[in-house]
Amino acid sequence: MNFNIISYADAGCELGGSNAVRGGFTQHFNSSAVRSHTAPLKKMFHKFVLFCLCCWGLTGVFGDLVSVMEGDSVTLNTDVEVCDGDDILWKYVAGKSPVGKMKKRKQIVSTFNDTDGRFRDRLKLDNQTGSLTITNITTEHAGVYQLEISGAKLTSKTFSVSVYVCLPVPVISSNSSQCSSSSSSSQQNCSLVCSVVNVGHVTLSWYKGNSLLSSISVSDLSISLSLPLEVEYQDKNRYSCVINNSFTNQTTHLDITGLCQTCSDSVSLIVLVYAATGSLLIVASVMIFCTCRKHRKTDKEVETCEVEITYAETTFYKRSAQKTKAEEESHVVYSPITIR
Template identity: 35%
Template sequence: MMEPHRKPFAVFVTAVLLCCVSSDEEWEAVGAKKGDSVTLTTKDDGCDRGAQVVWMFGPQSPNTRIARVKDGEQRTNFSDHFKDRLQLDRQSGSLRISGLTFNDSGIYMCRSISSKIYTQRFNLSVYAPVCAPSIKINSSEVSTSCSSLLVECSVQNSRELRLSWFRGRDRLRETSGPDMSSRLILSLSVESSNGDEYSCVAENPVDQRSSRLLMEDTCLNHGEMLSWCHTEATVRLVLSAVLGLSLMGLVADHIRFSRQRRPRS
């Protein structure tokens, strides 16, 4: 039996030996889309054959066990949150999560324990699927010459979403915002005579959707917008003619009035 005064020394020696065991730790950022699946892949040299592998999870820190491989047997039913959504590779220790939800975002830790201790952490971020942005033409902002107009692109905002206008492959303008309950709106003045192709792109780190604006679809050269331009030009012409006739009438009245007041010789 170990003498009482030697017990603290034995504990100290055990702690030193554990510290001397090789221990590596790596971090990896992972992004995925809600509803999809993601595999948290361990490094090739991370898990020795026959090692015990434990997976932990937490929104801020990994404090809840969710999966384990021990003596060749795997178990994934520790947490009701991940019920029937975890698949564990008993050879590599990699973890697959299906049917992702926003609440799956957080820190995952894989710890392999054999002749050495290997720890790998994953910071998983789950994003909303991106909706296709909508484009509308602001007819009240059409230039007087009907050569340019203001187009407006909008999309429902979500986490880390960015909305951009492109001309070809060139990004012209972009916007983002912290308010997830609002819509992102981005306007752009478009020239009708350049024949370029414009597109509005909504994107986050894992998904992207776009809507194209072709100049032949803007109605600048036909349809309602052309009718509006012709109507405006006609109205301006009529107003100019009426104004000219009014001025001519005023001049004629002035001459006639002047003659009437001229004294007779």
């Protein structure tokens, strides 16, 4: 387009420089310049309006963000002055039913268990401020809560409640039952794995000192995570495995000497175990042999004593019939017994 305008102006000059042509060209050029400068401003204005609308919409959807640990209590504050003629209604959006009502003037306060009874004996409604308290909260109570105050004016407020469970302690274990060695160096490496079970919305990470080595995140519920790591056996650095969410964290420090053993150490340990076992067997065999030999010797001695006992023969002599009884007793002869 600019090429055509310039050509038209040049043609007018050759015909004598018509003022009408020059004036038309000048006016058209000025309007084009204005439009070229205002176009970016209009785009910026449109973007600003769209951003404001998005912010306003998101505020209405998510409202106040509240985080709480499972098992604790949380209070959703109205943060407004409740008048005598006001009525307060609390709704749990996921359950699509009211969980609390209050009529300020009549001092009527009611709480509901929801259709599935998840809020049974857990809700408290302040009869002065209308604030809602959830006790012993669990993950099934997470979600969006909506407050409506009707009276002289209508007020609404939204709360987005996130419930975090107590994180388990990460478990570090050896990834293989055999030792391994690096092909590029004489240093021997140990393969480890850090694992956790039944977690959600967490990040599992390996740290070397304060430096992050690797990490893995998950947004699902009730899932198992594992993260491998390979270190050198002689490494003296401090390693730790950390599981965390936006609310809390748990840490386990690595004990390299307890989990990792070099191939030479493994062989030495096996040899030591076999040697100890062999020594015990030898000692037990010697003790059994000595005991059996002792019993055998005792039995032989008893048998020998019984065989060598010899009874001597006794010889009696015929006495005269005329001797008296007293004389007969005095002539009793005793024969000696010899034991060979």
